[in-house]
Amino acid sequence: MKKRVAVVFGGRSVEHEVSVITGLQVIENMDRDKYHIIPIYINKKGKWFTGESLMEFKNFKENKLDDIQEVILTPITNDHNLYNHPENIGLFKKKIIDKIDVVFPTIHGTNGEDGTIQGLFELMNIPYVGSGVLASSVGMDKIIMKDVFKANNLPIVDYRWFYRKEWIENQERIINIIEESLDYPVFVKPANLGSSIGISKAKDKDGFIKAMEIATRYDRKIIVEKSVENPREINCAVMGYDDNVIASLCEEPLGWEEILTFEDKYINSNVKGTGKEGSRRIIPADIDDNIREKIEDIAKKSFISIDGRGNARIDFLLAKDGKIYVNEINTLPGSIAFYLWEGKGYSFKELIDNMIDIAIKVHEDKNDNMYHYDADLFNKIHLGGSKAKKM
Known part of the structure; x- marks a missing residue:
């Protein structure tokens, strides 16, 4: 049926x-x-x-x-x-x-x-299908996401964050914090938004003020990240539930300079990629095996750390000195990343089947929990009068 x-x-x-x-x-x-x-x-x-x-x-x-x-x-x-x-x-x-x-x-x-x-x-x-309430919200909020990654000893760039209200009331204080703790250049991002919307790179004070004005239009929480200069972006998807997680091929988006824009992601890209230099993506990414293995391992740990399930894509920055930084995790549907699974033998249809199967297993697992506890609490507590009596 x-x-x-x-x-x-x-x-x-x-x-x-x-x-x-x-x-x-x-x-x-x-x-x-x-x-x-x-x-x-x-x-x-x-x-x-x-x-x-x-x-x-x-x-x-x-x-x-x-x-x-x-x-x-x-x-x-x-x-x-x-x-x-x-x-x-x-x-x-x-x-x-x-x-x-x-x-x-x-x-x-x-x-x-x-x-x-x-x-x-x-x-x-x-x-x-996809991650639950907690993992979805953590994956969406770039600040909480990085806090969780940091707590799990995953490599991330240094960052600071602020409320929009703080920026409106005391711009100079925030500027001083950024210049003293991060220094320029920095990336300024709305905490809860995807598709590169509202993101700017600031190379000096004037640029930072302009970037903050843009970001605060989209969110009440703003994250400011130390820039990794001239990195390669490497992305890797993962799929599974609990600690049973597998990794996809890695990709390297091409043709971007400082920010992978909305247009780069959805209009200019060759979604499937061919591995040829003429495409907008190289799949699999042209990286050493030891780098690939590290990225796959960190991708799995990132997914597990937020209690992800189903499918997600984790985006990395690969610095010129070989250091790897987790940039962000994109839970479903931020990325179904079907093109990263094709080289692993999964068609789009099979990927959908897998995600639906995981959703059903997660649901069955959740329904194994007990949702009642017989404590006879009503007969142990007496309410009435001007004061409530204690147990």
Whole structure:
């Protein structure tokens, strides 16, 4: 019997369009013999929709989404039904549109990649692909992520972080901290955003002020990192659950100088890569075996340190002196990284199968936990009067 898989994409995020592309890539490559696909699109206002026209990219380009209907999921435990929105059929009435077995979230950035939507799926007690609430939120917040990596003795660049409010109230103090502890050049980044949006390199005080003004438009938390000058970027994906984790091939993106921009990632890149110098990526990366082995090992440890599951891509900076730094981890759907798995013998279809299988195993494991404890607490505590009595 086919599993009924809901692919959720879109969302209230500056990465909305990227999410739509990712969701449709997943839909296009799912095995129709194994899965009944239920597309769920969240528009920029946060409304949820389903409909057959959501399965075709050209319908988004031509704005031909005529058959879609607004729907809702409920946070009720074990209610895995997709309902018609009550306002469409009368107040307090719900009509079941479909039943869901597994959710495949592909929402990039805010409210999707950060653990928010994963919390809904946890409340529903439904299997879902990718990392859980904690790992997703840690992987999304560059500050907390680096704190966790640092605590696990993983190599990272030096950094400082600030709230937007601090910057508004005392710019000179923050400038002094950066100049005394990091010095220029530095990278300034919104803490909770992907796709290189809002990131700038500052080479002096004026550049730093401008970079902070850009970053604070996108987030209330800002991270400032010491620049590694003229590094090579090497990326490696990992897949698994608990400590049973495998690594993909490594890649080296080409054609970027100081920042791998939004356009480099999604418009200019040759996604599959050929290993040829003419492509935008070299896969596998042209690095020594000892460097590759270290990167694979650190990638696995990074994933395990945040309690990741499913699939993720870890981005590294390889300095000219041979030092390796973890730059960031991209949990699903920040990167499905299918092109890094092809050389390891996984087609996109097989990668999707693996991620769904992991989601089901994680769900079964979670449901082995006890969720009640008989303490007879109500009969041991007496409440009433002006004061509550102690046990």
